[in-house]
Amino acid sequence: MTLNILFAARPERWSCYEAPLRKALESAGLDATLGMDLPPAEVDYIIYAPDSPLQDFSSYTRAKAVLSLWAGVEKITHNETLKIPLTRMVDPGLTTGMVEWVTGHVLRYHLDLDTDILRSDSRWEPRTPPLAHERNVTVFGLGALGTAVAQSLATLGFNVAGWSRSPKTLSGITCHSGHEGLKSALAHSEIGVLLLPDTSETANIVNATTLSLMPKGAYIINPGRGTLIDDTALLAALDEGQIAHATLDVFRREPLPSGHPYWAHPKVTVTPHIAAATRTSTAAENIIQNIVRGETGKSFLHLVNRDLGY
Structure with a gap:
C-alpha cells in the first residue's frame, strides 16, 4: 500500500x-506519496512544524501520528483537535550542536x-x-538535550x-528534583x-x-526557552552584580526587537537562536524511522506527554 505523507x-x-x-x-x-497538498482524509502521517498554517486536525481522520520537526512542541500540545499520537524531534545532530554550543560558553566563563x-x-594581568573540578555547573532540565x-x-x-521536575539518576551527575531540590x-x-x-511550571x-x-x-546560559527567564529580574540582577553575565540564545519574542535592553547591556551576550539547529538529513531519517515503526506495529519514539507539555 502506498502511504500518503503530508x-x-x-x-x-x-x-x-x-x-x-x-x-x-x-x-x-517505503512506497509513499510525499507532498504539501494531499487530501486530508487520505493522509497517513503528518510531518509537522508548529508554526504551520495547519492548526485544525479534525479532517485528518486516517492519520496515525503527527511527527514534529521541532524539539519544542508547546505550541501544539494543547490543540484540542489533535487526537492522535504526537512525537517531538530528538535529532543526533541537534544534540551534538547543543553540547558543543553550551560547552563553548561554559568554558568561556570558566576560563574568563x-x-x-x-x-x-x-x-598585563596574569x-x-x-580547574574544571573546582567549578560548579548546574544544568536545569535533564531531558535528552540536558542529559547530553x-x-x-x-x-x-x-x-x-x-535539576529536573521529577527525580532522575545519572552517573557522575548530582541530580536534584522538585521544589526543595531547586x-x-x-x-x-x-x-x-x-x-x-516551556510549560506553566x-x-x-x-x-x-x-x-x-x-x-x-554567577553566570547564566539560556539555549532553552525565552519564557524561562523573567527579563526584568535578570536585568536587575546583572545591574546589581548578583549575576556576572548572561548568554541568551532564545527570547520571548524572536527576532529580539532592536530596542530591547539585552542588546545594549554590557553583561549580556545575545545570540540569534543558533545553539542547536536541526540537521535535515538526520532529522529526516528519524522521522521516517518513526513511520516505519508505526507501520510495523511498534510504539513511536519520542512520544509527547500532553499533560506535561513535552
Whole structure:
C-alpha cells in the first residue's frame, strides 16, 4: 500500500526537507506519496512544524501520528483537535550542536576568556583560572538535550549537578528534583545552563527569588526557552552584580526587537537562536524511522506527554 505523507510546514522548509525525506523513504523501502497538498482524509502521517498554517486536525481522520520537526512542541500540545499520537524531534545532530554550543560558553566563563578577548587597555594581568573540578555547573532540565550536556561537561571534569521536575539518576551527575531540590541546584550554580521545556511550571523559573539563591557573580546560559527567564529580574540582577553575565540564545519574542535592553547591556551576550539547529538529513531519517515503526506495529519514539507539555 502506498502511504500518503503530508509535509505541513512553511514552504521554505519543504525546499530543505524534500530531498532528505525522499532519500530516507527510499532507504527504508517505503512506497509513499510525499507532498504539501494531499487530501486530508487520505493522509497517513503528518510531518509537522508548529508554526504551520495547519492548526485544525479534525479532517485528518486516517492519520496515525503527527511527527514534529521541532524539539519544542508547546505550541501544539494543547490543540484540542489533535487526537492522535504526537512525537517531538530528538535529532543526533541537534544534540551534538547543543553540547558543543553550551560547552563553548561554559568554558568561556570558566576560563574568563572575555577578559583577554575584549581587552582594550594595555595592562598585563596574569591570572590562574580554576580547574574544571573546582567549578560548579548546574544544568536545569535533564531531558535528552540536558542529559547530553550534563554528561559532556562532567566528562571534562566539571562538578556538574542537574535539576529536573521529577527525580532522575545519572552517573557522575548530582541530580536534584522538585521544589526543595531547586534550591540546592541554584546554590550550586556558579554557571547555570537552562534547558527546561516551556510549560506553566517552568515559566519565569529564573526570577528575582531564584536569582538571589545563586552564588554572587554567577553566570547564566539560556539555549532553552525565552519564557524561562523573567527579563526584568535578570536585568536587575546583572545591574546589581548578583549575576556576572548572561548568554541568551532564545527570547520571548524572536527576532529580539532592536530596542530591547539585552542588546545594549554590557553583561549580556545575545545570540540569534543558533545553539542547536536541526540537521535535515538526520532529522529526516528519524522521522521516517518513526513511520516505519508505526507501520510495523511498534510504539513511536519520542512520544509527547500532553499533560506535561513535552
